[in-house]
Amino acid sequence: MSEEKKQNGWDPKIAAFLCNWCTYTGADLAGVSRLKSSPCVRIIRVMCSGRVDPTFVLKAFENGADGVFIGGCHFGDCHYSEGNYKTFRRVEFLKVFLEQFGINPKRLRLEWISASEGDKYAETTLDFEREIRELGPLKLIKE
């Protein structure tokens, strides 16, 4: 990607890890309901948001993602009882970690979106895209 395109016609890349039972289905519902959601989101389905290894997030940033979005079930609604609690804990840690790496923790977002909240999925992704656009492209100093 040329520097010029990054400045003008730049589109953010957002990697999204969505849980199979809630947010992934919610995203599906957003599509079925013909709602406009962010086109920058690149979805990876995982069985549970608890499967999201912090390494995935770091790897995503390394591979050129400008933002990482993690979607899980609401508390108490997790298909696997409590996977989302673990995600919550990990993401909070990871944000501290990201800051130390020089990555704005705002580039990582965790949201609870249930299978019936297609509209919430559409709104949240659009909002996240707007936020990433404001932050601009992620510049990592690579050795």
Add this chain to the structure above:
Amino acid sequence: MITVNIDGVEVQVAEETTILKAAEKAGIWIPTMCYSEILEPYGVCRLCSVEIIRGKRSRIVTACNYPLRMNGITVRTNSPKIQSIRKIIMELMLSRWPNVEVVKNMAKELGVTEPRFESLEKDESPDACILCGACVNICRDVVKANILCFANRGIKREVVLPYEEKNNQCIVCGACAYVCPTGHIKLKSLEYERGALRDFYLGPKTAINIPTLQAIPRVPVIDENSCIKKKTDGCGICSTFCEPEAIKYDMEDEEIEVEVGQILITTGFKLIDVTQMPQYGYGRLDNVYTSLEFEHLLNSTGPTGGTILCKDGTEPRAVAIIHCIGSRDENYKKYCSRVCCMYALKFAHLVKDRTSAEVYQFYIDMRAFGKGYEEFYKRLLDEGVNMIRGKVAEIVEGPVRNGQKPYLLVRCEDTLIGKFREIPVDMAILCPAFEPSEDAEKIRKILSISQSPDKFFLERHPKLDPVATMTDGIFIAGAAQGPKDIPDSVAQASAAAARILSLISVGEVAIEPIKANIIEEYCSGCRICNNLCPYTAITFNEEKKVSEINEMLCKGCGTCVSACPASAIKGKGFTDTQILAELEGLLSV
């Protein structure tokens, strides 16, 4: 068995039988006043006095409580001596309570017309207390509330409440009023609470009843809140009548554990609580009903036998049927409850059919969506139902001029003519919104399945899989999934049953291959994963000093996979390599 001779008739009775019972067996009538089948004999009226002769000695006893214990007793129930005793008793009673129906009738029966005495405590009211004691006895022996009692002696004797005050210990069972032969004890009708029993029912019920006529199984239940047995451990009369001894007072709700392979959720709906919308006057104004209540009123087994009547017993002159109470309403339920338009039309048709009342339908939009529904709507228009397009603002009591019958005033904007209108009616029927039944949320939590924003259960796919849920083996049907009418519910339930049967007939279920497994060589035995698993599928092998996963318990969420610091756990189908490759591919463009 002992033999007794009553007025020349020989009868054989069991020992301890009273003379009254023996006489009954012999077909001989003995007059009684205070005697009641359900009470212990009290012998206070003395009217059942009889003469018993043993050898050469004769005695006067009361037949109701004299037990027969030996052979050779001769009873005379109608000797001149007895006749004169009865007459004197009757004359005394008649002189004191000349207008009481039971006393008058008995006096006539015994040939007493004019008493020779003048009573000092003469009570001329037709419902005077004749001091039979039935109320006191039933309160003490049967109900066991022990509230009523006698006070004073002689001619000053009377039935009173303790200290002659209103008593809170009275459980208002009504037993005393039931046994009172003269109607001296009256039950003051307390304003009955509509709230508690609103759904299916408009009138008083007994403590043991069949909840609805369509109840399955069709057996009576005991209402714990009004059953005397439950309150005071008295009564229990129903069990003495029940021959198969089916009545059990100590029965309690019990939890039964059943192992099943599939679950069909059909928790249905309830109507929204209309009292939260005070503008419609429900619960406050007479003759404002919900649709279910009106349905009960229409029912031939309902409180009026299916006749449409106002609360004062007159036929309504005009009836308003008001759609969308709480449905399609931003303040309550945004969705359309779907069935109301059609049942409202049915109501209009039945009101037209059974009364000569004018019918007004207040609607936002008529939604006659099903097969034959539009035709029915057209037919109703021909029948002369007044259709007013507009949401009702409020229902108030109409201004009544003297002598006029009170009525309701329905206020609304008629959006078709663009004018504010006030329609006087005698009865208003509200069509409240559907909402999921109370327990739906509880079941949702137990099974951890999703609900739509409207709180009904969420189907796997709105078009392609409307009976299944996200969880395999759990299906939904009927109004639990969303408001729907009977044909739709039947169709969906049949579909769900077919889906369930198809799995049963196959006999085996294919399960997800997504499981986690531990590569022993990599596992350091740190045990981080052990506590993460919500299904306790991971255990620590003390011998090998590694963690192990029970594949039967593992559901494949992958929480442990991402937590393993040594990357010793692999999640089939979602391995690190797979996800990272996916990530790389997605972000490369």
